[in-house]
Amino acid sequence: MDSIERAASVTRGLLSIFVLLLVLDKPSGAQETERKTNILESLALCNGIDRSSPEIQIDGCTAIINLGQHSTAAAIAYNNRGDAYAKKGDYDRAIIDFDQSIKLNPTNAKPYNNRGVAYFKKGGYILAIESLDQAVKLFPQYTKAFLNRAEIHQKYRHHDLAAKDYDAAIRLDPALNVGWSGRCWVRVVIGQLQAAMEDCNKALQLEPSDAAALEWRALAHFKMGQLEAAIDDYSFALKLDPTLARAFYGRALAKFKKGDSVGGTADMTAAKDLQAAIADEFDQVGLQ
Incomplete structure (x- = not known):
């Protein structure tokens, strides 16, 4: 788990606490207990507890978004729902959700990274790079964002830029084999065969x-x-x-x-x- 994933795990924990506190300040009763249970179930689904279908995560995140009670919680839910749409290949809807997540919390690097990947899947090089640039600007230790940007540069034959991003990823996580493998490919292409x-x-x-x-x-x-x-x-x-x-x-x-x-x-x-x-x-x- 890289540092951005650890941060995301902490964020999910805080979100769970927030929703729990949110529902516990309501009057008691059978209907209220059921409502609390439904919210917590939706939260777990939005956080990806069930990976059997993107639709399950989409439904969970939509339920959290529809609460409309806290922008931080909604920002995370929009990002997670966008990720689920991306898994379905629905990149247009994913980008809409990533945009909304960024609007609600512009300091979180993760939706910028995810939006960059979605733009890349759609064939949008410039928009993809711009989003990933912002991700690493906000979080300079974001290994996954460097790897994603390297892959995009590599795809469009900007091999020097790809090599620099692989360099950064390797410095951040030298135990990640995909960084070494990716830089190997770039070096083969540019003729640095022994390296x-x-x-x-x-x-x-x-x-x-x-x-x-x-x-x-x-x-x-x-x-x-x-x-x-x-x-x-x-x-x-x-x-x-x-x-x-x-x-x-x-x-x-x-x-x-x-x-x-x-x-x-x-x-x-x-x-x-x-x-x-x-x-x-x-x-x-x-x-x-």
């Missing part, structure tokens, strides 16, 4: 089943001319996840380069069956 190898090795020390780190290390091996090592890493990645089109494609290139046209053709076919436009991803790193 990339070191990053991927670190990621795999932290999480040996990180298929992405294996893919990126395989690509570094390939670009360094270490074809057997590349094939080994791609093969291991495919054992972990047989649906990795990039691993099939990269292994195909390595096999072709070794003169194994039969094996290369089989892997190339598998890659394109999984992802027809897989060649476009390798074009980003100068390989086709």
Whole structure:
């Protein structure tokens, strides 16, 4: 759990106390007891106690919002409901809720981060980066926001900016393998192959089943001319996840380069069956 998640956990606890105090100052009676129970149940659902369906969290948060009695509680509920809408893929409604959360509590970094991810999912690069910029400005230790911003920069081929954000994430949480794995990929792309190898090795020390780190290390091996090592890493990645089109494609290139046209053709076919436009991803790193 990173520091922003710990802060969120404390916030949820305070929200629970607030609602409990809110309902306990009412007259006693069977109907009032039922009302208190319903509010506390809604609070638990809004906080994500039941992850079986986003609709359950949406309903819980809506009940808290409809109380209309405290802006702090409503701000958290709007953020949580926006997160649930995002899980459904309804990014427009998610952004509306994140906007409302920010309006009620503009000092909370979390809805800025969440809104940035929602904008990114919609294809909005500038708005996504602006939201994430604000998130890390408000909370400079927000590891997840740095990782999200790095991913967006990476997607739009702003590799120097992505590397800086991965640097920040690694400084904040050096035990988080996705930071090392992400920076490995960026370094492969920009040609810092030995440094990339070191990053991927670190990621795999932290999480040996990180298929992405294996893919990126395989690509570094390939670009360094270490074809057997590349094939080994791609093969291991495919054992972990047989649906990795990039691993099939990269292994195909390595096999072709070794003169194994039969094996290369089989892997190339598998890659394109999984992802027809897989060649476009390798074009980003100068390989086709």
